[in-house]
Structure formats: C-alpha cells, structure tokens
Amino acid sequence: MILENEIGILSFRNEWQKASMSILYTYGFLSNSYESFFRKHGLTTQQYNALRILRDQYPKPVSTSFLREKMLDKMSDASRLVSRLGGKGLVKVTQNAHDKRLVNIVISEEGRKIINDIDKNLHQLDALVQGISEEEAVQLVDLLYKVRQSLRNVNESISSAESIDA
Template identity: 65%
Template sequence: MNLNEQLSITTFRNDWQKASMSLLYTYGFLNNGYENFFKKFSLTSQQYNALRILRGQYPTPVSTSFLREKMLDKMSDASRLVSRLNAKGFVTVAQNPADKRLVNIVISDKGLEILDAIDIDLYQLDGLLQGLTEQEAGVLVDLLQKVRDSIMTAEERLAAYETLTA
C-alpha cells in the first residue's frame, strides 16, 4: 500500500508536502516502537530521554529549563516529567540555593541502574530501521539534517519578518 492509500489522500500538492506527510506518518511508527520498548522498564521515551540527559551531566545538577532545552521533544512538560521521575526514585530534586525559583535535578543511583539495564537491550531499537542498509541510514541522517537546517532557516526568516512588521 502506498502513502496516498495509507493516508487516504488522493493527491499531494507537491513532493515537499508528500515528504512532510511521510515523515510525520513514519514518526508515528517509530514513536510507537520506542514507547513499547521503554514500557518494559515502566518508562516513557520522554522519561528515558530526560534520564539520559541527566546521566550525561552527572553529578552536576541541572534545571528544568536546561532539561527542556536538551530534550528531543521541546514541547514536553519538563516539570511534570521530573515530578514523575522523582516519584519513581530515579532523580533527586532540591531547591536551588542561589535562586529559590529554580530546582536542581540530579539522577539518582536508582536512575543510573535503570539506564544500565536499558543499555543492555537498547540495540533492539536499531531493528526499527532494519529495512535500511547502514549506508542508507547514513544518507537518511544527512537528509534529515538538511530538513532541520531548512526549518531553522525558515523560522529565522519568519522571526526577522515579524520584527520588521511589528
């Protein structure tokens, strides 16, 4: 079944729309695969992502804004995410002594242990792209970087235009 049939779209405006829709559709499949994998560890992919970032900063504490900036999903509610990780014992949260409005977040020993357990099976996620050769995967990475660069450039142009017309 082709993309048109899968999405119930008879025609696309152009190949850019088709590529965009294909990316979004494929994201759904990848996201479901990741969520199912992390469910085995009683985590969501966003919680794993936060723990991965915190492990990279360990033992230095970070703020929720730092965490949000580094997350794959920039729209995630970092405060709620941290609260859930704290409730599971995967992080410790303390008030920042220099700025009472901020909190310091550090991955706990239990958080490091769950990441070690996940690391053993993490290679299974590579299987989600098993239909590609390693060379094709490299080409895909390069193409997706071009997409991100194009989006960032478009956002910069839009911001500049809004500044000029304000």
C-alpha cells in the first residue's frame, strides 16, 4: 500500500504493473537528483555522460553514432549535445578525414578538468541509494538486468510482428 499512497493509485492490475510504476516513480526521484547534482557543475546529466564516454576513449576520437550507442539515454540527440559541449569548450570537433559526412569528437583539456573535478564528488550520487545494503544493490542490479532483457525480448517480438504485418 505504500506505493499506492505515494502516487495516488487505489490498486494495480497486478504486481508487474506495480513493479513498472515503482521503477518509473523511482526513476523520477533519481533523475531529478542527478540533474541537480550536475547543474551545480554547469552540466546536464546527458552532457556529463557524454564527457565520461569521451574521457574513457581519450585520445581516440569518436563519432556521434558511437557516442549515441554508449549513452545511457538512447533518445538523446548526440549531435545537439556535442554542439553544446563544443560551445562550452569541453570538446573538440573536427571533420573526419575519410568520410566528410562524419565528425571526430575528442574531449578537450577543459572538459577533462571539469569531469575530474566532478569525480571528486561522485560519492554524493552513491549516497542516493545507500538506503539499501551493498548486497541488496547487487540484487537490484541483477533484477533490473532481467527487466531490461524482458523489455528487449518483448520489443523484438513486437518489431518482428510489425514487419510481418507490413
């Protein structure tokens, strides 16, 4: 009854609906906390995520498609994100020598400096979920992996059914 009271629903169809709603509700809290944390550093969560990926690849340049593939939010507009980071001087963007339609993206010295400063405070984000034990965190990660696998399987079957109908 706790979730029902928190979000104002009298009852759920079943425990799967309740689990889905609980994940979405919790995501809102977690997402808002992350955005607030990164805003203090002049970034969005997506911008930090992109810089983290670029730092891990440094000094190797990456494409916008590589960046999009590795982003936590698959719906983010990688081109616009890179443009904003470039405007802040946090990345360097050059045209790909082999394919003029592509760009090469590398984190700048300023971008590395900001992300290294942020790293010193990441423990604040860890604290967001320290209401559960480390063992429970491991279990949660495993359960969420199963949820993602279920989502992939359902989405694949929907896609294949749609292509058959077309």
